[in-house]
Each structure stands twice: as structure tokens, then as C-alpha cells.
Amino acid sequence: MTVVEKLTSQDAMALENQxxxxxxxxxxxxxxxxxxxxxxxxxxxxxYDFLSAYSAVNQGHCxxxxxxxxxxxxxxxxxxxxxxxxxxxxxxxxxxxxxxxxDKLLPMNTGAEAVETAIKICRKWAYEEKGxxxxxxxxxxxxxxxxxxxxxxxxxxxxxxxxxxxxxxxPGFIKIEYDDTEALEKALESDKNIAGxxxxxxxxxxxxxxxxxxxxxxxxxxxxxxxxxxxxxEIQTGIARTGELLAVDHENVKPDMLILGKAISGxxxxxxxxxxxxxxxxxxxxxxxxxxxxxxxxxxxxAMEALEVVKDEKLAENAERLGQQFRSGLNDYIKxxxxxxxxxxKGLLNAIVINDSEESETxxxxxxxxxxxxxxxxxxxxxxxxxxxxxxxxxxxxxxCVSIIKKTLKEFEG
Numbered sequence: 001m002t003v004v005e006k007l008t009s010q011d012a013m014a015l016e017n018q019x020x021x022x023x024x025x026x027x028x029x030x031x032x033x034x035x036x037x038x039x040x041x042x043x044x045x046x047x048y049d050f051l052s053a054y055s056a057v058n059q060g061h062c063x064x065x066x067x068x069x070x071x072x073x074x075x076x077x078x079x080x081x082x083x084x085x086x087x088x089x090x091x092x093x094x095x096x097x098x099x100x101x102x103d104k105l106l107p108m109n110t111g112a113e114a115v116e117t118a119i120k121i122c123r124k125w126a127y128e129e130k131g132x133x134x135x136x137x138x139x140x141x142x143x144x145x146x147x148x149x150x151x152x153x154x155x156x157x158x159x160x161x162x163x164x165x166x167x168x169x170x171p172g173f174i175k176i177e178y179d180d181t182e183a184l185e186k187a188l189e190s191d192k193n194i195a196g197x198x199x200x201x202x203x204x205x206x207x208x209x210x211x212x213x214x215x216x217x218x219x220x221x222x223x224x225x226x227x228x229x230x231x232x233x234e235i236q237t238g239i240a241r242t243g244e245l246l247a248v249d250h251e252n253v254k255p256d257m258l259i260l261g262k263a264i265s266g267x268x269x270x271x272x273x274x275x276x277x278x279x280x281x282x283x284x285x286x287x288x289x290x291x292x293x294x295x296x297x298x299x300x301x302x303a304m305e306a307l308e309v310v311k312d313e314k315l316a317e318n319a320e321r322l323g324q325q326f327r328s329g330l331n332d333y334i335k336x337x338x339x340x341x342x343x344x345x346k347g348l349l350n351a352i353v354i355n356d357s358e359e360s361e362t363x364x365x366x367x368x369x370x371x372x373x374x375x376x377x378x379x380x381x382x383x384x385x386x387x388x389x390x391x392x393x394x395x396x397x398x399x400x401c402v403s404i405i406k407k408t409l410k411e412f413e414g
Contacts, residue, residue, distance in 0.1 A: 009042045027378060029371055034061030037393045039376065048401050050370075050377040050389045055204070055236045055349065057267035059309045060392035066266045069305035070298055077297045082290055092300035097275065099307055100246075100258060104281035106274045107295035111235040111261035112148030114272035117289060118198070118259050119152065121274065122229050123172070124283045126195030130227060137195040140187050140228075142178035146205030147198065147233055178203055179211035181218040188226040196229035196257075201247035204236040207384035208351035210344055216251045229256040229280065235272070236349075239263035240310050240391055243320030243347030250346065256280060266306035271299045315391040319347035322398050326350055326387070329402040339366075339412045350387045351380070358382030362412065369411055375404045 007015070009030035029047070033040040037060060039049050052058060059066060073088065080086045093105045106121075108114045119139065126137040141147075141156045154162045155169035163169070174191070176183040178199075188194055201216055203209040223230040232255035237247035241263065244250050257280060261272035270293075293299070310316070327350060330343040334352075339362075341353040356362040363379035370377055379385050389401065 007042060012042060027367060027371060027376065029376065036060040037390045037397055046374065047371070048375045048389065048397070048404070050375055050387050050401065052388050052390050053267050054262065055241050055388050056262035056265075058239050058241055058263035058315060058391045059266035059306055059313075060390040061267070063266055063268070063306075063309060063392075065309055066268045066302060066305050069301045070268055073298045073301035079293065079296045079298075081292050082295060086295075086297045086300075088297040088300035089295045092295075092304050095304050096273065096307065100260075100275055101254070102258065102275040103277040104275065106281065106284065106289070107299065108272045108274070108291050109270040109293050109299070110148075111259075111272050112150050112153060113291065113294075114235065114259045114261050114274050115147045115153055115198075115233060116150055117274045118231050118233075118257050120289055121257065121276065121280060121284060122196040122198075122231060124288075125229065125280050126193075128283050129279070130195065132193045132195060136193045138172055138174050138191055138193050139195055139231075140174045140176060140184065140197045142199055142203070143175050144178060144203055144206040144209070145198075145200060146203070147200075178206075178209065179215050181215060181222065184219055185222050188222055188228060194226065194228050196231050197223050198231045198233060200233050200237065201250075202237050202242060202346060202349065204349065204386070205380055207353070207381050208345045208349055208386055210346055214251065216248055216253045220253045220255070223256070231255060231257040231259065233259045235259055235261040239307070240316035240319055241347055241349050241388070242345075243316060243323055245310070245316055247346065263310075264306060265299070265302045266309065268306070269299055269302045271303045273303075310391075313392065316347075318393075319391045322393060322395065323347040323350065325395065325398060326402060329399070330405065333406050333409065337409065338414055339409055345387075348387075348389055348391055348393070351384050352387070354383040354385065356383050366408060366412055369408045370404065373404050373408050375401055375408075 012030040030042045031039045032042045039047050096105050108117055123137045126132040127134055143158050147153045152170040156173035157163055174187055176187050220230045232248050234246050238260050258275040265271040327343050334340050339355055341355050343352045354363045358381055363383050363385050367377050367379055377385050377387055
């Protein structure tokens with residue numbers, strides 16, 4: 001007897017509503033299959049995916065090479081815990097440190113775990129290497145950030161939905177405005193106990209907010225001047241999404257710590273990692289941090305193949321070229337639009353800002369209409385729609401998607 005049934009979309013949504021916690025508000029579509037840039041619902045309707053599981057599926061849905069790496073490894077060995085060595089982890093660590101240019105890698109599973117890992121390493125480094133008095137280390141973060149949903153991370157969020165009634169909050173964080181190097185410099189000069197600056201090179205959840213040119217370069221220079229770790233959260237922006245391997249690469253900035261997740265596995269398996277050089281990473285000693293599943297053999301095999309696909313299929317170059325095509329196509333439409341204010345982004349991480357308030361349902365309604373027209377996207381912050389297709393999309397498919405988006409927006413022009 002099989003546990004899995006074939007369900008209609010209505011049946012599947014009803015089951016989640018009855019038996020699942022209501023911690024998400026999904027678009028009303030039930031997906032049952034994916035391949036490349038496409039997904040199909042339970043009734044067999046085909047859609048373009050323009051969210052990519054929040055940029056986790058950069059290599060496309062069910063990429064055969066990545067799926068094969070997972071299944072082949074799963075037949076041999078899935079989990080040892082870190083109580084023992086396994087024959088895949090060291091190979092992944094060597095491959096990834098060479099790929100991104102760091103000495104060491106600490107493997108975890110989810111993006112939020114990787115951010116928590118970076119925070120712990122940063123604090124330990126501050127006490128043991130920088131000489132900050134114990135319990136006094138501060139980490140600078142940016143307003144409107146999104147680094148995850150753990151209790152520590154929401155402690156430095158200013159999203160009330162994420163924060164309210166989850167206190168007491170974790171201390172040790174200073175919030176400044178994003179894309180403001182004067183605010184960063186002031187914070188660094190006013191407190192000698194700053195350990196790190198944690199920043200998204202592009203704020204994704206905030207609505208694909210791209211900082212001013214030179215912001216990352218100046219921020220890194222200020223951190224170096226004050227002996228502070230520059231920590232880049234590239235969970236959403238990394239792995240070719242913005243037209244470079246990493247978003248910091250647009251300014252040739254090398255972070256002191258790099259946080260990766262999502263597309264490091266091509267959306268096939270939960271994998272995340274923190275990378276740093278020996279001077280930082282060596283503060284972590286046995287027993288001080290870890291995860292039962294972190295660095296398991298399947299994760300190692302999947303991540304290596306997923307990263308190899310990015311290189312072999314030149315996905316960063318494709319994202320750069322087609323991102324320009326996407327913004328150009330929508331800018332032509334926006335010139336005469338009443339419903340869309342602007343399009344912004346880098347590579348194939350883009351967003352349109354709807355000419356309505358954050359409290360309105362216009363962006364949601366547009367996304368529902370896009371679904372009806374065969375394209376899946378999701379609003380963020382009420383009046384912003386994020387567009388992030390898998391990076392394997394081609395020019396013809398992208399042109400088709402731009403046509404669908406324009407056609408749908410026309411339905412809402414007043």
C-alpha cells in the first residue's frame with residue numbers, strides 16, 4: 001500500500017490547510033513536476049517558473065546531472081554524521097574552496113544555519129583574535145535585511161511580521177541604513193567593539209534593492225581600516241544569479257567571510273556553507289559548532305555537480321546577457337505604463353515596483369493573473385514583484401515571458 005495519493009490541486013491545498021501550520025501564504029497553484037525553466041501543476045498545466053524557489057533552482061528544475069549525482073551517492077552512503085570521516089566531504093571542501101578562492105569551508109544545510117554559523121565564527125574571532133572583551137562584540141547589519149528566520153536573525157530584522165511576539169531578542173547587533181557608507185563609517189568609529197559587518201550585496205527580500213555603484217568597495221575598505229570582518233550573505237545573490245559568480249564580483253570585492261546556500265545545490269538538496277581563510281576559520285575547534293547532516297556525502301556530491309554545471313553551462317554569462325534583455329523589454333513597456341513605476345535588478349534577479357501602496361493587493365492580484373497566463377512569480381513587500389527565472393532560460397523563452405508579463409500588466413492599466 002502506498003502512502004502517496006494522486007491529488008487534485010484543490011485536494012492538495014485543503015490537506016495543507018488542515019494539517020499544516022499556516023506559516024506561509026502560497027500562490028494558489030499546486031505543482032507536481034519541474035524540468036528546466038518549466039513546472040506543471042497537478043492537472044498538467046505548464047508554467048514558466050519566474051521565482052526559482054527564491055533563487056535556489058538557478059541550474060533549472062531537476063537538472064539531470066545534479067539529480068544523477070544525488071541518486072548515485074544515495075545508493076552508496078547517505079549519512080555518517082561528523083563522528084566519522086566520509087570519502088566525499090573533503091573532496092567537496094577542496095573543490096569549493098578552490099572554486100571561490102578561500103582556505104576553508106564549514107558545511108551546513110540551510111541558509112539560516114549558515115548565517116548563524118557566520119555570526120558565531122565572527123564573534124569568536126573578535127574575542128580571540130581582535131581582543132574585544134567577552135560578551136561585548138557587536139555586528140553591524142542593514143535595515144530591511146533578510147538573513148533568515150531564527151530567533152537570533154529576527155532579532156536584527158525590522159520586519160514586524162518576522163519579529164512581533166518572538167522576543168526576547170538577541171543583543172549584539174547595530175542596524176544602519178543600507179547603501180550608506182557614511183552611516184557605516186560613523187558606526188565603526190563610534191564603537192571599538194565592532195566584530196563584523198553582515199550585508200547582502202543586493203537586498204533580495206526587500207525588493208531587489210541594488211546599492212549604488214562602489215558601495216561594496218567602500219564598505220570593504222572601511223571594514224579593513226577598522227579591523228572588522230566583511231561578511232557577504234550571498235545565499236540568494238550568489239552562484240551566477242546576478243551575472244557574476246558572486247554579486248560582490250561586480251566590484252571585485254573579496255569578503256572575509258562568504259555565506260552560501262540555495263543554488264549551491266541547484267535546489268536538489270539542502271546545502272549551505274560558510275567560507276573563510278585560515279586566520280578566521282581556525283578559531284572554531286572540535287565540539288564548538290556542527291550539524292548532524294552538515295557535510296553529509298549526498299550534500300557533497302550534489303554541491304560539486306551543481307557548481308560544475310554553473311561553470312560548464314556558463315550560467316553567469318547567460319544571466320548577465322538575458323538580464324539586460326529582460327530590463328530593456330520591461331523598460332519599453334514602463335515608459336507608457338500607469339501601473340508599473342520601474343524595473344530594477346542585476347543579471348536575472350529583478351523586480352518591478354507597482355504603482356500602489358504596500359498595503360494594497362494589486363501585486364498579489366497581478367501574480368494570480370500571471371499564473372493564469374502561464375507564469376509563476378510572487379510579490380514581496382506588498383507592491384513589488386520579484387522576477388528570477390532559472391538561469392538556463394534561453395533568449396526565445398525570455399522573450400515569451402516578457403510578452404506574458406506585458407500582456408498581464410495591460411489587464412491592470414487604469
